[in-house]
Amino acid sequence: GAVVSQHPSWVICKSGTSVKIECRSLDFQATTMFWYRQFPKQSLMLMATSNEGSKATYEQGVEKDKFLINHASLTLSTLTVTSAHPEDSSFYICSATRASGSDTQYFGPGTRLTVL
Amino acid sequence: GDSVTQMEGPVTLSEEAFLTINCTYTATGYPSLFWYVQYPGEGLQLLLKATKADDKGSNKGFEATYRKETTSFHLEKGSVQVSDSAVYFCALSDQGGSEKLVFGKGTKLTVNP
Numbered sequence: 001g002a003v004v005s006q007h008p009s010w011v012i013c014k015s016g017t018s019v020k021i022e023c024r025s026l027d028f029q030a031t032t033m034f035w036y037r038q039f040p041k042q043s044l045m046l047m048a049t050s051n052e053g054s055k056a057t058y059e060q061g062v063e064k065d066k067f068l069i070n071h072a073s074l075t076l077s078t079l080t081v082t083s084a085h086p087e088d089s090s091f092y093i094c095s096a097t098r099a100s101g102s103d104t105q106y107f108g109p110g111t112r113l114t115v116l
Numbered sequence: 117g118d119s120v121t122q123m124e125g126p127v128t129l130s131e132e133a134f135l136t137i138n139c140t141y142t143a144t145g146y147p148s149l150f151w152y153v154q155y156p157g158e159g160l161q162l163l164l165k166a167t168k169a170d171d172k173g174s175n176k177g178f179e180a181t182y183r184k185e186t187t188s189f190h191l192e193k194g195s196v197q198v199s200d201s202a203v204y205f206c207a208l209s210d211q212g213g214s215e216k217l218v219f220g221k222g223t224k225l226t227v228n229p
Contacts, residue, residue: 004159034217043120043219044160044205093159105217107152107159 003027004096006108013084014116021079021111023094029074030096034105035067038091050077084115118143122206122220129196129227137191137223139180139206147208149173149182149189150217154203163191163204196227 003026013019023033032051036044048064050056050071058064066088068080077096081088091112095105123138141147148167152160164173169184178193189206206220 041221043221044217046216046218049216095160104162107161109157109159 002098002104002106004030004094004106004108006092006094006111008111009109010112010114012114012116015085016083018080018082019084019113021081021092021094021113023077023079023096023108025075025096025106028096028098028106030077030098031074032097033071033077034095035069035077035079036093036095038093038110044093047079081113084113086115089113089115118147118208118210118218120206120208120218120220122204122223124221125203125223125225127223127225129225131198131227131229132195133227135191135193135196135200135225137204137206137225139189139191139220141187141189141206141208143187143208143210145210146184147210149180150207150209151178151180151189151191152205152207152219154205154222156202160205196225198227198229201225201227 005024007022035047038044047062048056048058050069052071052074056069071077091110093110095107119142121140150165151163153163154160164175166173166182172181180189180191203222203224205222207217209217
């Protein structure tokens with residue numbers, strides 16, 4: 001158990017458009033979901049933490065108006081990259097923790113975003 | 117701030133070879149330490165963890181010991197298999213993993229038959 005999916009797995013978009021990435025916990029309820037960004041040959045960097053039904057908490061340096069996070073249910077969080085630019089091209093990964101209080105984060109397979 | 121440094125890859129080994137991937141950390145307080153593995157096309161999976169000094173985490177033949185004196189959490193396996201080919205990430209958390217994780221850059225391991 002504890003499967004997390006992301007959709008799409010990859011996306012190419014034009015500069016100036018918005019892109020939505022979904023993160024779903026398939027077989028458990030997730031009170032908390034995390035969004036990470038990974039540049040080539042770099043470590044995962046936490047962007048924001050979202051709790052169901054409340055506003056996301058963004059890490060320092062992450063623009064909350066550019067990276068909109070919605071955690072509308074216990075199984076779904078979305079990340080919308082607004083007015084995307086080429087420098088937003090990256091690998092975006094989400095993770096989730098169970099509502100039962102386990103401290104383990106379960107990771108999705110990631111979404112590759114390329115902005116032309 | 118907290119940080120994790122792990123050895124640069126890629127690492128290429130023959131089957132049954134001994135594996136060590138070094139990981140050191142910088143943190144205030146007493147973090148929990150983790151190794152995550154990412155197989156091709158899949159999400160990161162927790163491989164093992166240790167929550168206090170001298171704890172040894174182990175799973176699937178992999179081991180790592182929390183060394184406070186050297187601020188290290190090196191990953192070892194006595195005999196690797198082709199199926200161990202993956203990217204390995206060392207990470208720490210100040211709150212047991214339920215909150216912010218700080219990752220190393222990852223080390224790609226390739227095991228040849």
